Amino acid sequence: MHDIDKMATNLINGDRRALSRAITLVESSRADxxxxxxxxxxxxxxxxxxxxxxxxxxxxxxxxxxFIESFGTMLTALGMRVAVLxxxxxSARSGGSILGDKTRMxxxxxxxxxxxxxxxxxxxxxxxxxxxxxxxALCEGxxxxxxxxxxxxxxxxxTIVSEMSDxxxxxxxxxxxxxxxxxxxxxxxxxxxxxxNKADGDLKPTALRTCADYAGALRxxxxxxxxxxxxxxxxxxxxxxxxxxxxxxxxxxxxxxxxKEQGHFDRRRAEQAQFWFAEDVRQxxxxxxxxxxxxxxxxxxxxxxxxxxxxxxxxxALALQELKSV
Numbered sequence: 133m134h135d136i137d138k139m140a141t142n143l144i145n146g147d148r149r150a151l152s153r154a155i156t157l158v159e160s161s162r163a164d165x166x167x168x169x170x171x172x173x174x175x176x177x178x179x180x181x182x183x184x185x186x187x188x189x190x191x192x193x194x195x196x197x198x199f200i201e202s203f204g205t206m207l208t209a210l211g212m213r214v215a216v217l218x219x220x221x222x223s224a225r226s227g228g229s230i231l232g233d234k235t236r237m238x239x240x241x242x243x244x245x246x247x248x249x250x251x252x253x254x255x256x257x258x259x260x261x262x263x264x265x266x267x268x269a270l271c272e273g274x275x276x277x278x279x280x281x282x283x284x285x286x287x288x289x290x291t292i293v294s295e296m297s298d299x300x301x302x303x304x305x306x307x308x309x310x311x312x313x314x315x316x317x318x319x320x321x322x323x324x325x326x327x328x329n330k331a332d333g334d335l336k337p338t339a340l341r342t343c344a345d346y347a348g349a350l351r352x353x354x355x356x357x358x359x360x361x362x363x364x365x366x367x368x369x370x371x372x373x374x375x376x377x378x379x380x381x382x383x384x385x386x387x388x389x390x391x392k393e394q395g396h397f398d399r400r401r402a403e404q405a406q407f408w409f410a411e412d413v414r415q416x417x418x419x420x421x422x423x424x425x426x427x428x429x430x431x432x433x434x435x436x437x438x439x440x441x442x443x444x445x446x447x448x449a450l451a452l453q454e455l456k457s458v
Contacts, residue, residue, distance in 0.1 A: 136168055140175035143274050148247060151274045155249055158266040173266055176273035183215070183272040184388060187297030189283040189319065194305045195329045196282055199371040201237040206377050207278055208245040215271040216240070216248045217264055218282040247276065265296040265408055294322040295407045298397065299384050302326045304346070306338035321353055324364050325383055331368035332375065343368045358396040363387055421451055429454050 139157075142150035154176075158169040190196045197218075204214045216237070240246050251264065264281060271279045283293050294300045302323035320326070326346050331339035346366040353364075365383065369376035391397040421430050433447040 136171050136175065140172055140273075143176060143270065144179050146275050148274075151247065151270060152249070154270050155251075155267045158263045158270065159251060169263075169266065173269055176270060179273050181272050181275060183268075183276050183279045184299070184384075185268055185279050185281065185297045186384065187281045187283070187293040187300040188303060189293060189300075190303030190329075191305060194303050195371050196303055197237055199303055199327070199329060199369070200280055200282060201240040202371045202374050203377055203380070204237075204240045204246055204278075204280065205243065206374070206381070208240075208243050212277040213245045213275060214240075214243075214247070215274070215276040215279045216246065216282065217267050217271070217279065218248065218250045219264060247271070247274075265404075268296060295404050298388060298391075298400070299324050301380075301384075303329050304342070306330055306335045306342045320349065324359075324387060325380065326350070326364065326366040327376075327380060328366065328368045329371055332370040332373045336368075339368045358391060358394075358400065360387065360390040417455060421455060426451075426454055 139150050139154055143154050154172060157165055157172065160166070160169070188196060188200065200216055200218075204216060207214050218237075237248055241248050249267065251267070268279050268281065281293055281297055300323050302319060302325070304326060306328060326343075328339045328343045328346065331343075343366050350364050350366060356364075367376060367380060367383065369380055371377075388397065391400070420426060430451060433442065433451060436442045437444050437447050
């Protein structure tokens, strides 16, 4: 049994253990836990605290964890409190996750002004766990100034992280034209800033060329109303040598300041809340179809689809018809 009032009070007072327990609660799929989680989030929301939410995605091996550790350490040195929500991919067979991000950020994990929470993606698409947005809200309530949301890896579905972040960073490695073509246009259109990492040593000339390629590609994209002149942009950084991190932070703060002044920041937050309302309704509909009498119907229809006795479209129509009668 969870004492929600006490947990909410402790979390708002900055108790890290309470924050960890609260995130575990919101990630639970148990019905009674979901009820408690909703009550907790409503209480925490009364604090009206806000953090800068930064989404981060990138190709495998690009150095996302190294970048977050260097970037997070820099922000804490500036007097900020930083929370990192790192989503690890789950096995499609066993459902398990390694949750190794915290061990890869050894230095940052020991920083008293930083909080790192790895979470399994489970079967949820989009590069983030289903309840990541609620975990972000809890981190805001706990008084963190910046929340970094690391996705499992680049892909077309990774764009959903833009629905829970104020600024979306795309981290890429130095490469030729093949890499440019390999990154989906969808995620490039969502990115606010493209960071070409590993711009050091022998790779620096390659990184500069790659950055120029992306800058040219971004100019071909249609200008978005929420962007000031010069955005989205591409720039080089080196997480290992900590080069360009302060410049990247300056570009992020400039963008956020402009969006707040123009009203885009609050409008985007409202649109994101509406998106997650619709998403929760969709997930609720699926859950309803998987319980009680509806689950028997779903099983029977699935078997018929497998045997070729009915088309998937017709089976889906019958399932939705059953839902209307629930």
